[in-house]
Amino acid sequence: MDFFKYIHAVGTGPKGNRDLSFQESKDMMQQILDQSVPSEQIAAFLLGWRLKPETTEEFRGALSACDAYTKKENFPDSIELGYPFDGKAKNPYIFPLVAKALENTDLKLVIMGDDKQPAKDGITIKDICQNIDLHQNIQYFDRKKYCNKLHQLTDIRNKLGLRSGFNTIEKLPKVANSQYAITGVFHKPYVKKYVEIFADRYESFALIQGNEGTPELFSKGRIWIMKSNNIEEIIVAPQYYGIHYKKSWEQISLADSLEQLNNPSDEYLKLAKLNAAVYLFIAQKYKTIEDAFDALS
Structure with a gap:
């Protein structure tokens, strides 16, 4: 047309x-x-x-x-993490530490990255993956390779400078044919829409009220998970697990983000373990987040 x-x-x-x-x-x-x-x-x-x-x-x-237009591979026993492509601006990433917390399990992490997209001027997944040694149970996919046509739209999108429909659909390309997936969501009204778009592509699909729109839990928040064609809502509070990490409200540099990953505090490591437990629960490895958290202790 x-x-x-x-x-x-x-x-x-x-x-x-x-x-x-x-x-x-x-x-x-x-x-x-x-x-x-x-x-x-x-x-x-x-x-x-x-x-x-x-x-x-x-x-x-x-x-x-x-x-x-997406080149896909098979990466069994994996959970696809749907990060926004405009990055994180105020807090470090935690997925490299989550991977270490999962090293004695059979669950692997799949992440995707590209050059920064609009609208937030944040640190991207690609920035982190280019500057840190990833654990062996993380599979990173660069969009320049797995969907170059979408990568080639970066210049047009940055000139527009605004969020668009791409910011939604690009989060979960199912590039590794993962059985499980989780992505971040800002507002509860979007939960139903995300479920309708993505849920039937996975055996288990969940949304999280994550830090800066990511699938990373830094403070008390909600998880929505599809179960028997119903959306179940779960509230997760790090304090319940004895975790008292304080998230930042200030701009963070790439150097600061890498430093917190290379030399994490005890509270940050506990937070990584909680996120690992959440992922194990979504991947149906444990009946509850508490059971998964206890198993990782």
């Missing part, structure tokens, strides 16, 4: 806008990934799509197009 019809569908205002069908959204995303239309039209669509806003069916169609 003529791409301008898609711009018209999302960019004519509340009275003229309409939702795209699954096939239309898939075709739209294929044209964007191929960059067969001018960058100005791509930016115009992404802005209009965000403001319309996007529907679950549109997200699923766009994700289907991305799947067709």
Whole structure:
């Protein structure tokens, strides 16, 4: 279809806008990934799509197009961690320490990274992975290799400078065919939408009210997990496990982030163990988070 019809569908205002069908959204995303239309039209669509806003069916169609361009591998017994590609700005990452906490289990971590995307000016997964030795039970995938067409849109997205539908669909590409997945979510109203987009791609799928939108729990928060076609909500408080880590509210540098990973405090190591227990629970290795946490002690 003529791409301008898609711009018209999302960019004519509340009275003229309409939702795209699954096939239309898939075709739209294929044209964007191929960059067969001018960058100005791509930016115009992404802005209009965000403001319309996007529907679950549109997200699923766009994700289907991305799947067709994604080189996938099989990494058994793994949980895919859906991080935002705009990074973390105020706190260090914890996944390298989580991997160490899981070293005597059969659960592996899958993470994905790329150059920084809008809108937060944070430290990215790629920044960390390029500057630290990863534990053997972490599999890092660079998007330049597994989905180069999406990587090639980085310049257009950064020039636009705003969040777009990509920020949602890029989190969980299922690049390693993982059985389990968890990603971060800011607001409870988005839980149902994320479940509708991603849940049927995994044996077990969960969302977490994580630090800076990541699948990392730093303070008291909620976990939503799919069980028997129902969304179960669980509140997790680190204090319950004797953990008193204080998250930062200040900007953090890459050097500071790496320092906290290379020389972690006792509280940070305990927090890593709690996150490891959460992942084991989501991967159905234990019946409760408490059981998993005790097993890691």
